[in-house]
Amino acid sequence: MSSRSNDLVDRLLEASVIGSFTKIGPTVRRRLAHWQKFERATGLHVIITGATSGLGLKAAELLVGLGAEVHLVGRNEAKLRGVVDGLKPLAKAHRGSATGHVCDLSLLNDTVKLVSELQRAVPIIDVLIHNAGALATAFTETSEGLEQTLAVHVLSPELLTRGLTEQLVAGKGQVITMTSGGLYSERFDLATLQMTQATYKGTVAYARAKRAQTLLTAKWNEDFGDRGITAQLVHPGWADTPGVDESLPIFSTLMGPLLRSPEQGVDTLVWLATTDPATRRPGQLWLDRAPRSLHKLRRTKLTETQDHAAAIALEAWCADKIAQALSQPGSTPSA
Numbered sequence: 001m002s003s004r005s006n007d008l009v010d011r012l013l014e015a016s017v018i019g020s021f022t023k024i025g026p027t028v029r030r031r032l033a034h035w036q037k038f039e040r041a042t043g044l045h046v047i048i049t050g051a052t053s054g055l056g057l058k059a060a061e062l063l064v065g066l067g068a069e070v071h072l073v074g075r076n077e078a079k080l081r082g083v084v085d086g087l088k089p090l091a092k093a094h095r096g097s098a099t100g101h102v103c104d105l106s107l108l109n110d111t112v113k114l115v116s117e118l119q120r121a122v123p124i125i126d127v128l129i130h131n132a133g134a135l136a137t138a139f140t141e142t143s144e145g146l147e148q149t150l151a152v153h154v155l156s157p158e159l160l161t162r163g164l165t166e167q168l169v170a171g172k173g174q175v176i177t178m179t180s181g182g183l184y185s186e187r188f189d190l191a192t193l194q195m196t197q198a199t200y201k202g203t204v205a206y207a208r209a210k211r212a213q214t215l216l217t218a219k220w221n222e223d224f225g226d227r228g229i230t231a232q233l234v235h236p237g238w239a240d241t242p243g244v245d246e247s248l249p250i251f252s253t254l255m256g257p258l259l260r261s262p263e264q265g266v267d268t269l270v271w272l273a274t275t276d277p278a279t280r281r282p283g284q285l286w287l288d289r290a291p292r293s294l295h296k297l298r299r300t301k302l303t304e305t306q307d308h309a310a311a312i313a314l315e316a317w318c319a320d321k322i323a324q325a326l327s328q329p330g331s332t333p334s335a
């Protein structure tokens with residue numbers, strides 16, 4: 001097929017949503033665009049959060065198999081140890097490495113500790129992947145007074161990125177955040193970002209947090225772009241993972257045969273991580289190795305000026321929330 005016909009098929013898939021997000025997307029697009037095999041990643045220093053399950057686990061496995069030095073962040077120490085031990089033979093065979101770091105990203109004191117640990121352990125960071133996340137159906141307020149979804153998807157990524165800036169600058173590093181199709185339903189509004197018990201709806205909190213990540217990504221590019229850091233978003237499509245089974249059981253059952261494998265879900269993430277970020281415009285949302293729109297509905301769009309003002313306001317708001325959480329009585333990091 002000519003490249004114009006390929007573009008047309010790709011655009012039709014994107015417009016159909018189901019064609020794009022399910023396994024049809026990568027199955028067709030890999031042929032249309034002649035996807036290359038991943039490049040070796042020897043010596044690439046990668047940090048990935050949420051690496052004990054689903055997409056994060058698969059990405060860690062692929063990257064270790066390509067020879068990368070992968071730092072896996074997980075909240076459950078025993079589960080993390082099991083995953084890291086399981087990756088050791090692969091690491092040995094491919095001259096990569098797997099190292100575990102325990103952190104519950106819903107607790108900012110834990111994230112502060114993680115930042116210190118990573119500053120010491122990884123002086124040069126090539127790729128920082130914010131993957132940890134969950135669609136929580138029930139409202140949970142953390143011991144630091146934060147709604148959990150917001151803490152995990154927005155505040156901890158902000159704290160980690162800013163805390164590891166010097167290490168990212170040293171590596172001319174990429175920051176890649178795992179987004180979701182959920183963001184297409186929400187317009188950014190700082191006033192409603194932190195939901196209360198009375199207003200909480202899991203799908204809405206999740207979508208708002210994912211929308212907020214797009215503004216953080218823009219702000220990281222603005223603040224650190226001239227120091228060589230680039231930030232991108234990646235959408236995995238709809239992939240078969242424990243997270244989807246647990247939080248969306250009906251969706252998982254109905255879509256089951258059409259869901260992507262975890263490997264298809266992380267293809268673009270691994271491709272971004274192992275190719276030169278200088279070849280891409282920063283701040284884009286990637287799906288199936290191509291940049292896609294940040295909006296599908298007119299009602300979720302802000303003007304460029306509003307977007308910029310919102311990103312500045314969000315950053316200031318995050319700084320306040322982080323300071324408040326860390327100043328809670330008895331909230332000193334435990335080690």
Ligand SMILES: NC(=O)c1ccc[n+]([C@@H]2O[C@H](COP(=O)([O-])OP(=O)(O)OC[C@H]3O[C@@H](n4cnc5c(N)ncnc54)[C@H](OP(=O)(O)O)[C@@H]3O)[C@@H](O)[C@H]2O)c1
Binds near residue numbers: 079
């Ligand atoms: N699968 C999809 O179709 C899909 C679609 C769109 C976006 N995503 C995004 O992809 C990412 C990975 O999701 P997944 O489908 O692979 O789900 P998953 O199988 O549930 O994996 C989520 C990972 O995040 C970790 N995590 C959750 N809360 C955490 C916390 N407070 N502190 C530290 N780690 C935490 C989990 O730890 P445990 O192992 O301890 O549970 C797990 O390792 C998420 O950001 C999700 O929003 C997935």
